[in-house]
Each structure stands twice: as structure tokens, then as C-alpha cells.
Amino acid sequence: GENVEQHPSTLSVQEGDSAVIKCTYSDSASNYFPWYKQELGKGPQLIIDIRSNVGEKKDQRIAVTLNKTAKHFSLHITETQPEDSAVYFCAASRFPGGGNKLTFGTGTQLKVEL
Amino acid sequence: DTAVSQTPKYLVTQMGNDKSIKCEQNLGHDTMYWYKQDSKKFLKIMFSYNNKELIINETVPNRFSPKSPDKAHLNLHINSLELGDSAVYFCASSQGRMAGGHSYNEQFFGPGTRLTVL
Numbered sequence: 001g002e003n004v005e006q007h008p009s010t011l012s013v014q015e016g017d018s019a020v021i022k023c024t025y026s027d028s029a030s031n032y033f034p035w036y037k038q039e040l041g042k043g044p045q046l047i048i049d050i051r052s053n054v055g056e057k058k059d060q061r062i063a064v065t066l067n068k069t070a071k072h073f074s075l076h077i078t079e080t081q082p083e084d085s086a087v088y089f090c091a092a093s094r095f096p097g098g099g100n101k102l103t104f105g106t107g108t109q110l111k112v113e114l
Numbered sequence: 115d116t117a118v119s120q121t122p123k124y125l126v127t128q129m130g131n132d133k134s135i136k137c138e139q140n141l142g143h144d145t146m147y148w149y150k151q152d153s154k155k156f157l158k159i160m161f162s163y164n165n166k167e168l169i170i171n172e173t174v175p176n177r178f179s180p181k182s183p184d185k186a187h188l189n190l191h192i193n194s195l196e197l198g199d200s201a202v203y204f205c206a207s208s209q210g211r212m213a214g215g216h217s218y219n220e221q222f223f224g225p226g227t228r229l230t231v232l
């Protein structure tokens with residue numbers, strides 16, 4: 001089955017700096033890669049996703065890159081703000097087929113310090 | 115509000131008891147899921163239902179039984195609760211579709227139910 005590794009497990013940055021979280025996946029058939037943000041006491045919320053037919057996607061201060069050959073994808077947050085502090089999860093799935101099963105990485109605790 | 119909702123938000127119970135967690139989505143989605151998040155924040159899928167049919171059943175003890183009375187509801191019943199069942203349980207839903215050669219299958223998560231077994 002799919003295995004997703006995520007690094008780092010914790011990341012501390014100064015406000016205004018950039019943050020990068022990296023993930024690798026094992027199943028070459030995976031074609032959908034979402035990123036979720038989980039704030040304390042809440043459920044994960046989708047912040048951006050990328051499909052295997054594109055290499056990069058950007059939404060304001062958030063961008064995701066995908067390298068299908070190397071089977072890794074990354075989340076980039078620029079101009080970080082205190083409200084970006086949360087746990088971030090990458091995930092991978094195969095759709096259609098695979099039952100839309102999301103395999104999650106182990107999470108990154110991002111702390112943005114003033 | 116359109117959302118995925120779960121009840122209860124907190125559940126504290128004794129070992130050996132039977133309990134249920136309810137989930138409802140009003141997003142019109144055809145697929146619903148249950149995930150377990152352990153104390154280390156690791157998220158793992160347990161079950162998935164599509165149009166009331168079970169399509170994913172991970173290696174979960176038989177004490178856990180999902181029930182989907184209709185497309186908008188997926189409840190989780192747990193028998194003979196054990197200490198190791200303590201976790202946060204998340205319900206999610208999605209509507210898989212294909213358009214223009216692209217797949218769209220975003221999953222929307224509920225707020226979670228924190229289960230504590232004493």
C-alpha cells in the first residue's frame with residue numbers, strides 16, 4: 001500500500017519568513033496530493049491540492065510543487081503569519097480507483113513566532 | 115451552514131462499554147469516511163462508504179462497526195471499548211467526480227469526537 005513520509009515533524013520560523021514542508025510517497029499510481037491544516041481542537045481543513053498532471057500550483061501565499069519522477073511534493077508558505085501556526089498534513093491518494101483512500105503523512109507542527 | 119457535523123464532541127466512558135458516534139453531512143456528497151487520530155496526531159482511515167456501500171475497510175477490530183442509514187449519515191458504533199480506543203475520531207465526506215480529464219475528490223472533515231476510555 002501507499003506510504004507517505006513527511007518532514008520536518010516540527011518547524012519554527014519567524015513571522016515573515018518562509019516555511020517549507022516536504023513529503024515523499026511510495027505508490028507511483030497516486031495522482032492526487034492534498035495538504036491539510038489542522039488547528040488546535042479542530043478537524044483538518046484542505047488548504048491546497050495538486051494533481052499529477054501539473055508540477056506546481058499557487059494560491060496567494062501558499063504553493064505546492066510535485067515531482068512525479070522523484071515521488072515527492074512540497075508545501076511552501078511565504079510571508080508567514082502567526083495564524084499560520086498549526087499542524088500541517090500532506091496526503092496522497094489514487095482517484096478514481098483506490099476508493100479515494102487518503103494516506104496521510106505524520107504531520108508537521110508549524111510555529112510562527114513574533 | 116453546509117458542513118460535516120459530528121456528535122458528541124467529547125465522549126468519556128468506561129472500559130467494556132458500547133458507544134456510538136454520529137456523523138452527518140449536508141454537502142450532498144456520495145462518499146463518507148471515518149478516520150482515527152491517535153495521541154501523536156497520526157491520521158489513519160478506518161472505513162469508507164459510497165452510496166451506503168462499504169468500499170474501504172482497513173484493519174480495524176470487529177468491535178468497530180460503521181452504519182450508513184443513508185448517503186448523508188455514517189455512524190460509528192464501538193463495542194467493548196478498550197483503553198487503546200482513546201483517540202479523536204473524524205468523519206469526512208467527498209464527492210468524487212471527473213471533469214475535463216481531471217479528478218476532483220476533496221475530502222471535507224468534521225470537527226472530531228474526542229473519545230476517552232477510562
